[in-house]
Amino acid sequence: MTLLSIRDLSxxxxxxxxxxxxxxxxxxxxxxxxVGESGSGKSLTATSIMGLLPLIGGKVLKGSMYFDGIDLTTxxxxxxxxxxxRRIALISQNPMTSLDPIVRIGAxxxxxxxxxxxxxxxxxxxxxxxxxxxxxxxxxxxxxxxxPHQLSGGMKQRIVVAMALAxxxxxxxxxxxxxxxxxxIQAQIVxxxxxxxxxxxxxxxxxxxxxxxxxxxxxxxxxxxxGRVAESNSVEGIFAEPRHPYTRALIRCIPRGGQARGSLxxxxxxxxxxxxxxxxxxxNPRCDLAQPICYTETPPVHADGSAAVACHFSEVRAHV
Amino acid sequence: xxxxxxxxxxSMRGLTREFRIGGGxxxxxxxxxxxxxxxxxxxxxxxxxxxxxxxxxxxxLARLAxxxxxxxxxxxxxxxxxxxxxxxxxxxxxxRRMQMVFQDPYSSVDPRYxxxxxxxxxxxxxxxxxxxxxxxxxxxxxxxxxxxxxxxxxxxPHQLSGGQKQRVGxxxxxxxxPSFLVLDEPTxxxxxxIQAQIVxxxxxxxxxxxxxxxxxxHDLGLVRYFCDTIVVMxxxxxxxxxPNAVAKPRHPYTKTLLDSxxxxxxxxxxHISRLSGEIPSAFDLPKGCAFAARCSHAADRCxxxxxxxxxxxxxxxxxxxxxx
Numbered sequence: 001m002t003l004l005s006i007r008d009l010s011x012x013x014x015x016x017x018x019x020x021x022x023x024x025x026x027x028x029x030x031x032x033x034x035v036g037e038s039g040s041g042k043s044l045t046a047t048s049i050m051g052l053l054p055l056i057g058g059k060v061l062k063g064s065m066y067f068d069g070i071d072l073t074t075x076x077x078x079x080x081x082x083x084x085x086r087r088i089a090l091i092s093q094n095p096m097t098s099l100d101p102i103v104r105i106g107a108x109x110x111x112x113x114x115x116x117x118x119x120x121x122x123x124x125x126x127x128x129x130x131x132x133x134x135x136x137x138x139x140x141x142x143x144x145x146x147x148p149h150q151l152s153g154g155m156k157q158r159i160v161v162a163m164a165l166a167x168x169x170x171x172x173x174x175x176x177x178x179x180x181x182x183x184x185i186q187a188q189i190v191x192x193x194x195x196x197x198x199x200x201x202x203x204x205x206x207x208x209x210x211x212x213x214x215x216x217x218x219x220x221x222x223x224x225x226x227g228r229v230a231e232s233n234s235v236e237g238i239f240a241e242p243r244h245p246y247t248r249a250l251i252r253c254i255p256r257g258g259q260a261r262g263s264l265x266x267x268x269x270x271x272x273x274x275x276x277x278x279x280x281x282x283x284n285p286r287c288d289l290a291q292p293i294c295y296t297e298t299p300p301v302h303a304d305g306s307a308a309v310a311c312h313f314s315e316v317r318a319h320v
Numbered sequence: 321x322x323x324x325x326x327x328x329x330x331s332m333r334g335l336t337r338e339f340r341i342g343g344g345x346x347x348x349x350x351x352x353x354x355x356x357x358x359x360x361x362x363x364x365x366x367x368x369x370x371x372x373x374x375x376x377x378x379x380x381l382a383r384l385a386x387x388x389x390x391x392x393x394x395x396x397x398x399x400x401x402x403x404x405x406x407x408x409x410x411x412x413x414x415x416r417r418m419q420m421v422f423q424d425p426y427s428s429v430d431p432r433y434x435x436x437x438x439x440x441x442x443x444x445x446x447x448x449x450x451x452x453x454x455x456x457x458x459x460x461x462x463x464x465x466x467x468x469x470x471x472x473x474x475x476x477p478h479q480l481s482g483g484q485k486q487r488v489g490x491x492x493x494x495x496x497x498p499s500f501l502v503l504d505e506p507t508x509x510x511x512x513x514i515q516a517q518i519v520x521x522x523x524x525x526x527x528x529x530x531x532x533x534x535x536x537x538h539d540l541g542l543v544r545y546f547c548d549t550i551v552v553m554x555x556x557x558x559x560x561x562x563p564n565a566v567a568k569p570r571h572p573y574t575k576t577l578l579d580s581x582x583x584x585x586x587x588x589x590x591h592i593s594r595l596s597g598e599i600p601s602a603f604d605l606p607k608g609c610a611f612a613a614r615c616s617h618a619a620d621r622c623x624x625x626x627x628x629x630x631x632x633x634x635x636x637x638x639x640x641x642x643x644x
Contacts, residue, residue: 037511152599182373182599183538187580191592209511212541212582216589235586253516254584257544257565262523264545266516270481 003028003171003203004049009063011048013056018044018274020227021063025306026171029201031194033218033235035208035250039271040224042207046173049205050090051080068170086116089164093176095156098163099148105159106144112166131162135192154185161192172196175207190217211254215239220306223247226272226282233307243309246283281312289313329500329532330362330385330418334394337380341603352602354380356556357394359629362500367526367533369547371540371577375602377556378536382504385534386418387411398500416446416496421489423505429477429488436473438488439463442495462491467521483514487521494525504536519546540581552577555602555610558629561636570635570642573611609640617641 004026011019019041026032034042053059065072109128113119132140135158164172178186194217197204222232231244242248249267269286278284284294299310335358343349355377362368370378383389387403396403429438439459443450460470466487507515537543543550550562552574560571569575609627612618621640629638
């Protein structure tokens with residue numbers, strides 16, 4: 001069942017249009033990966049869904065965002081406040097943007113439950129400790145009384161996940177939740193997130209630049225490039241049969257052990273800045289398949305069930 | 321000189337580095353041992369990778385290798401010369417042959433310098449006078465070598481992308497045609513498409529110039545792609561040396577690291593076990609094997625007695641009960 005539906009969303013900041021016609025769906029019980037390089041619009045998509053565009057001087061230019069039947073684009077701030085943190089939770093890359101350094105861990109998790117669910121202090125405390133245990137935090141009752149600086153980065157991120165869960169949300173948006181962590185810790189947090197979605201049936205939008213994390217965790221994937229959707233598909237489709245040249249190039253950039261030396265190529269050039277978006281397909285300066293039409297016409301979106309690709313030559317097979 | 325010695329460009333012998341942290345009027349200083357008793361030969365013309373998580377000592381080891389830091393104990397021998405015994409002038413002379421590329425291309429280039437000035441600086445440091453014509457041709461040559469247009473010479477760093485800045489960092493390191501480069505996470509702050517470009521450039525330069533690399537990274541996937549031998553560090557010590565990228569790990573820590581590195585292939589998903597606590601504090605290392613607290617194979621002996629590195633050539637491992 002579709003929980004979040006984004007249709008043709010465009011966002012402007014001043015005269016710039018950093019998001020330009022984004023569409024995707026997210027179902028209950030599903031993990032959707034939103035991938036792309038820096039400057040592709042991943043985090044801005046999260047900011048738009050959270051209703052935080054005014055904070056950065058942006059606004060929705062056109063398109064719609066439906067969350068559980070509610071049109072987010074027309075929602076007033078008071079109603080948004082009842083959604084944010086309660087039904088839609090955000091986990092950011094740096095846990096210290098979510099944690100108050102001078103408040104004990106327990107009080108911060110309690111606050112979420114008492115604010116959003118109206119629990120009594122005793123009930124909130126019991127619930128917080130239970131959540132911390134679910135996050136596999138050892139000696140949860142002790143950690144409950146500690147301050148953030150007493151914890152490692154991985155532990156802090158687990159606390160942030162526990163806080164996100166405290167109000168029993170339907171949707172979690174995780175923006176690069178493991179990027180700042182060591183690989184062994186990253187693997188554990190990713191596993192915790194997967195288990196949460198499977199056990200509680202909530203929906204997770206996982207924003208990441210790490211294609212390994214995407215392959216491990218996601219059910220479906222949206223590939224963003226320069227503010228547009230390049231391709232969306234099931235995770236198997238994205239990796240086994242990428243249809244957009246950008247998706248193919250992105251996958252080829254990932255080094256693997258045992259791969260022949262000299263076979264890593266990279267993508268020439270860089271992601272264009274929002275001021276310098278080229279005409280036509282925005283990937284055209286970096287694309288090895290570009291034809292004259294790619295420099296003049298914006299590629300139409302070829303949709304096919306839950307898969308979509310925006311390329312003039314999406315039927316052209318990759319050079320192998 | 322034996323064959324082994326002549327094939328080895330740089331050799332670390334019992335290298336140890338301690339840092340004294342804190343310590344005031346009423347509190348004693350704590351000693352942090354960032355690198356402990358590291359013995360490592362870096363073969364000539366090869367890529368040696370050092371991999372580990374934060375706090376494992378890999379960046380300290382990189383700095384010790386070039387004597388950017390002095391060792392507390394042990395020695396570094398570069399092409400038969402012991403670095404510890406050199407005077408500053410001699411060391412500066414030798415640095416023409418050994419250079420470093422840093423992680424952050426933004427901090428390795430002075431924001432007030434043009435790219436031309438940044439590329440001429442290594443010659444000034446080495447007290448080599450260049451005429452204007454020489455400087456111009458050297459700068460053009462260096463930019464071309466790293467795949468940048470000579471037109472960029474008059475740009476400032478803020479006008480360059482992250483990948484371009486890292487290319488400038490590499491060009492600077494190559495100014496004196498060194499034989500040895502230490503690369504400390506040179507792609508960690510770059511997007512994957514740019515990382516792949518930089519790695520391809522480093523591969524090309526290594527082949528073309530016959531360079532020897534010591535490549536530091538936290539990314540086991542990248543190290544397994546790029547490196548001939550892989551040195552795994554945990555809390556200041558080498559725990560395993562894999563002779564090649566496809567060798568099966570024998571140390572449980574290396575296996576954990578490998579299992580935590582997700583492959584970009586949904587058909588190779590794995591379940592991450594619920595185990596494993598935190599990396600212990602480097603101030604308060606356990607008596608036995610530093611990994612014992614997180615190791616599912618640990619026995620009493622592991623908590624009592626620190627495992628020594630095996631002597632066998634090729635695949636070396638420091639574990640009482642190595643995996644098969």
